[in-house]
Amino acid sequence: MAKRKVGVWLIGAWGGVATTVVVGLTALRKGLTDTTGLVTSLPPFAKLDLIQWDELVVGGHEIRDTSYAAEARILVEKSHVFNEKTLAAIAPQLSKFDGNIRPGTLVNVGAKIESLAGPAALKLRKETAAQAVARLAKDIQDFKTKEKLDRVVVVNVSSTEPPPPDVVRTWKWAEIQKSLAAKAPSPLPASTLYAIAAMQSGSHFVNFTPSIGSDLPGLDEYAHLQNTLHVGRDGKTGETLMKAVLAPMFAARNLKVMSWVGHNIFGNLDGKVLDDPENKANKVKSKDHLLTEILGYKPQTLVSIEYIESMGDWKTAWDHIHFQGFLGTPMVLQFTWQGCDSLLAAPLVIDLIRLTEREARRGSSGVMTHLASFFKSPMGTDEPAFAYQFQQLTQWVDRVANEDDGDE
Ligand SMILES: NC(=O)c1ccc[n+]([C@@H]2O[C@H](COP(=O)([O-])OP(=O)(O)OC[C@H]3O[C@@H](n4cnc5c(N)ncnc54)[C@H](O)[C@@H]3O)[C@@H](O)[C@H]2O)c1
Numbered sequence: 001m002a003k004r005k006v007g008v009w010l011i012g013a014w015g016g017v018a019t020t021v022v023v024g025l026t027a028l029r030k031g032l033t034d035t036t037g038l039v040t041s042l043p044p045f046a047k048l049d050l051i052q053w054d055e056l057v058v059g060g061h062e063i064r065d066t067s068y069a070a071e072a073r074i075l076v077e078k079s080h081v082f083n084e085k086t087l088a089a090i091a092p093q094l095s096k097f098d099g100n101i102r103p104g105t106l107v108n109v110g111a112k113i114e115s116l117a118g119p120a121a122l123k124l125r126k127e128t129a130a131q132a133v134a135r136l137a138k139d140i141q142d143f144k145t146k147e148k149l150d151r152v153v154v155v156n157v158s159s160t161e162p163p164p165p166d167v168v169r170t171w172k173w174a175e176i177q178k179s180l181a182a183k184a185p186s187p188l189p190a191s192t193l194y195a196i197a198a199m200q201s202g203s204h205f206v207n208f209t210p211s212i213g214s215d216l217p218g219l220d221e222y223a224h225l226q227n228t229l230h231v232g233r234d235g236k237t238g239e240t241l242m243k244a245v246l247a248p249m250f251a252a253r254n255l256k257v258m259s260w261v262g263h264n265i266f267g268n269l270d271g272k273v274l275d276d277p278e279n280k281a282n283k284v285k286s287k288d289h290l291l292t293e294i295l296g297y298k299p300q301t302l303v304s305i306e307y308i309e310s311m312g313d314w315k316t317a318w319d320h321i322h323f324q325g326f327l328g329t330p331m332v333l334q335f336t337w338q339g340c341d342s343l344l345a346a347p348l349v350i351d352l353i354r355l356t357e358r359e360a361r362r363g364s365s366g367v368m369t370h371l372a373s374f375f376k377s378p379m380g381t382d383e384p385a386f387a388y389q390f391q392q393l394t395q396w397v398d399r400v401a402n403e404d405d406g407d408e
Contacts, residue, residue, distance in 0.1 A: 004055045006357050007149040009140055009203065011194050012158030013060025013101045016268050016313060017208070019071040020346035021157070022058055022097055023082060026090040029053040033086070037347035040354045044394060047401035050354040059100030059143045061136060061158075061194070063109075065118030068094035079268070079312035081340055100147075102139040105132040108189045110162040112276035116269075129179075129186035129193055136197035144201070153356045154198035155206045155349055156191055156213055156232075159270065162278035163285075164189045164212060173218035173225070195219055199226045204360055206352045207232025208345070210282040215379050224365045229356055231368040234283075234376040236386075237344040238337050239264060239317035240290065244386035246321070246333075247294040255331075256324040259300040260291055263318050267311035268341060275307040289377065293384040315341050348374055358400065370396035 008025075010018040027033040035041035040050055069091060075081045103120040106113070107129050117125075127135065144152050165187050171179070176196070179186040188196075191211035198205040199214075199222050207213030207230070214223065214230040223230050236244065239262055250257050274280045284303045292298045317337040325331050352374055359368055372378035373389035383389060 004051060005147065005149050006051050006056055006353075007140075007143055007147060007152035007203075008056050008058045008060075008353050009143060009152050009154040009198070010058065010060035011104065011154065011156040011191075012209075013058075013062040014064060014066045014068065014071050015062075015157055015159070016071070016075065016270065016342040017157040017345045017349060018060065019068055019075065020081070020342035021155075021349045022068055022094065023072055023087070023090065024346045024350060025053055025056060025058070026093045027086050029093075030089060032089060037343070038351055039348070039393075040351045044397050044401075048358055048397060051357045056353070057100070057147045057149065058097040059147075060102070061104035061139065062101050063104045063106060063113070063117040063121035063158075065120055067098045069098075075313060075342065079314060079340065079342075081313060081343055100143060104158070105136060105190050105193060107132045107193060108161070108164065108187065109159075110276075110278055112273055112279055113159050113161060116159070116273075129188050130181065132190075132193050133180065133197050133200065136194060137200040140197060140201040140203055144203075151357065151360055152198075152201070152203040153206060153353045153360075154194065154203050155208060155353065156194055156211065157208050157345075157349065158191070158194075158211075159273040160209050160279050160282050161189050161191060161211045162276075163282050164192075168192075169212065169216055171216050171218045173221040176216070176218040176222075192216065192219065195230065196222065199223055199228045199230070202226060202228060204229040204356050205232075206230070206349075206356055208235045208349055208352070210234040210285070210377065215377075220366055223367075227363070227365045229359055229365060229368055230379075231352070231356070231371045232375060232377075232379055235345050235348050236374060236376045237341070237348060238315060238339050239319065240376045241386065242317075242319070242335060242337060244290060244294070244384060244389075247291055248385040248387065250321075250323060251295055257291070257295055257299040257321060258324055258330070259302075259320075259322045261302045261320045262304070264303070264305045264315060265308045265311055266313070266315035266341060267307060267309040268313045270341070271305070271307040271311075274305050280305055290384040293382070313341050313343075315339055362400065362403070
């Protein structure tokens, strides 16, 4: 089988999740770690001929001026993730990937995110939305040409932006084009500009963040026009994964959930950005909606997200579930989830890259609804329960495994 060459273009390329993806991919390539945490390394996926670690090349957009080595060092020193020996062994590959990172856009990112930007991104601060799309698409296209790539999967792992005006959520492709062409500044958020740029360059778009990205009717139209794939939003890695697993249990046992309170504390850069109420609004919404969808009624809920600097990349979620049993008796379930944020997210991002690349080989376009189990707010499906979503994925695996190899 001829080797493939596939590009991974990370938006937020030097952030915690992106850095962990790159460290993880490079460590896997060198055989320095095993595949624990990767869904696509479970036995049923072996039939799919998924892309291998040494067939992936990394590039991306970023607004801060830093490097993979510097960001990995922060994760080691502040949060005690990775081991020193692994980092030393992969350092040359990390600096090679640094060479593929280009300045991101600050169009409609809000004041909090703008305050993170370094000189390279700030220089481009005055660009319009249309200019940003053209520049970002060219960067992706140049990466594809320079690295002689078969295809590129663009993954948004950048900071959570404030929500755009509601009207944008309904826009068709014609309205998006009109807004980009207008003299007045377009309200399209940066995550959507990245999605358009990805599709314009013929690449596929995965949105791991709660930002809107490609979750508008017009972007699905454009995906079909460009024969590209897209999916999102907001990776389901910890507390919300627990909600999606536990809430169906209460529903199936006819136990009435009266209230569900979840307090989250963590101290990484993502937490710092989410400390701003505008940016937090997107995340809280994404973590909160699925209980009503699963239970069929709305219990009282509270989601808090607090930035506690000393916690670094370690997140603690404490959930208190107050429910009513037989004869009206109140009972309580409490759980505490303590996870390392980037280490939970990175393998899922790698899974999404491999699964998107495999679906692209089948030549399909539009939303990949079979990937719902990876997201808090999955696009293109109303089914919020994890077990059902995972079944959709395994059914897709069976379907694809029974087809001819879709390689071109
Ligand atoms: N870690 C998890 O478990 C998890 C789960 C679900 C979703 N997410 C989401 O994934 C995203 C990344 O998380 P993280 O912990 O890596 O955050 P992070 O703050 O460490 O990284 C985000 C990176 O994006 C960069 N950035 C911001 N705006 C940008 C722009 N317009 N263009 C290019 N780059 C930009 C920042 O400079 C930063 O390097 C966040 O939106 C987070 O909410 C994370």
